[in-house]
Amino acid sequence: xxxxxxxxxxxxxxxxWRAMHVLTDxxxxxxxxxxxxxxxxxxxxxxxxxDMDPRATRGFRAAVVxxxxxxxxxxxxxxxxxxxxxxxxxxxxxxxxxxxxxxxSRPRVFExxxxxxxxxxxxxxxxxxxxxxDWLRLVPVDFEASGGAWxxxxxxxxxxxxxxxxxxxxxxxMYLTKEATAATLRQIAGLAPxxxxxxxxxxxxxxxxxxxxxxxxxxxxxxxxxGTPFLSFYTPEExxxxxxxxxxxxVRHVPGTSLAERYFTDRSDGLRPSTGExxxxxxV
Numbered sequence: 001x002x003x004x005x006x007x008x009x010x011x012x013x014x015x016x017w018r019a020m021h022v023l024t025d026x027x028x029x030x031x032x033x034x035x036x037x038x039x040x041x042x043x044x045x046x047x048x049x050x051d052m053d054p055r056a057t058r059g060f061r062a063a064v065v066x067x068x069x070x071x072x073x074x075x076x077x078x079x080x081x082x083x084x085x086x087x088x089x090x091x092x093x094x095x096x097x098x099x100x101x102x103x104x105s106r107p108r109v110f111e112x113x114x115x116x117x118x119x120x121x122x123x124x125x126x127x128x129x130x131x132x133x134d135w136l137r138l139v140p141v142d143f144e145a146s147g148g149a150w151x152x153x154x155x156x157x158x159x160x161x162x163x164x165x166x167x168x169x170x171x172x173x174m175y176l177t178k179e180a181t182a183a184t185l186r187q188i189a190g191l192a193p194x195x196x197x198x199x200x201x202x203x204x205x206x207x208x209x210x211x212x213x214x215x216x217x218x219x220x221x222x223x224x225x226x227g228t229p230f231l232s233f234y235t236p237e238e239x240x241x242x243x244x245x246x247x248x249x250x251v252r253h254v255p256g257t258s259l260a261e262r263y264f265t266d267r268s269d270g271l272r273p274s275t276g277e278x279x280x281x282x283x284v
Contacts, residue, residue: 005116009226011092012040013051014171017061018068020047024054025271030263031065031072035095039124051222059274060215064171066259066273071168071198072096072103078166078196079106085165087112087154089184090172093121097136105135107166110159112150115140151187164194164284171277174202174230175223178242181232185246188284195284197248200277201234209275216276236278243282254279 015036022032042049051057075086075096084107088094091111097104111118118140125132132138137157141150155161167188173181188197208216220230234242236253243251256279260272 005120007093007117007120014064015040015093017064021061021065026269031069033095033099035098036093038128039093062271063273063277066263067170067200069263070259074198075166076103083164083166087165087167089169098130108135110137110139110154112139112141162192164192167197169199171200174232175228178232182242185243189247191284193284197282199280201239203276204233212274212276239280243280248282250283252281254281
């Protein structure tokens with residue numbers, strides 16, 4: 001169980017995998033992120049952890065950097081069209097604001113996360129000298145207990161519900177009940193026209209490539225052992241239906257395999273993302 005006031009074990013693992021991509025995999029790097037490693041500060045010997053084995057975890061770290069790159073490309077694309085608000089739901093140890101401030105500062109960035117881990121991140125950013133610029137707003141919310149009130153808390157932090165936004169939820173839905181995710185989708189579908197949502201979701205095991213199923217089982221066991229079990233899996237059809245029911249007029253399924261084609265084609269090392277996590281792309 002993650003102690004209150006510390007980051008979730010999965011958020012730390014993803015930050016370390018993003019760093020491993022830079023430290024272990026040859027260029028070109030899909031995403032360059034060593035800031036998360038500084039934030040996590042895992043101590044000496046972290047690369048010897050079983051969940052950091054460079055060969056066994058290569059597909060997982062590729063998937064993590066691919067989804068992050070896809071979302072950051074989407075934010076940059078929408079910012080070029082004048083969308084000046086970006087909301088990260090369940091931000092964890094995301095470091096977009098610290099890595100590329102020249103891009104991140106074009107929209108106002110709102111990081112929404114659990115109160116304890118977010119305060120920990122705020123303290124770490126301050127102690128490392130990054131600080132909290134005016135265009136970055138940290139918004140503490142308990143998603144399961146908020147009853148959908150996160151939009152009110154977001155508005156209180158300076159979000160303008162009358163203007164479009166990009167909203168991202170990455171690596172979150174598996175930890176929430178389907179009811180909580182449906183409530184979140186309804187809230188986002190009520191944002192201003194022109195708003196876009198990118199949301200990742202885990203596939204049921206029978207839709208995962210045979211070679212990746214042992215890794216999925218290990219991830220499920222690890223999440224359960226750390227006190228943050230996987231609660232929800234979705235077929236693409238189920239997720240699209242959930243988004244339509246929530247009120248999104250335009251929804252699209254983005255397979256994880258399409259990110260492999262987009263970001264990993266013609267690599268000399270054969271690095272490819274593991275299967276098992278896809279994206280919903282929905283527009284208001």
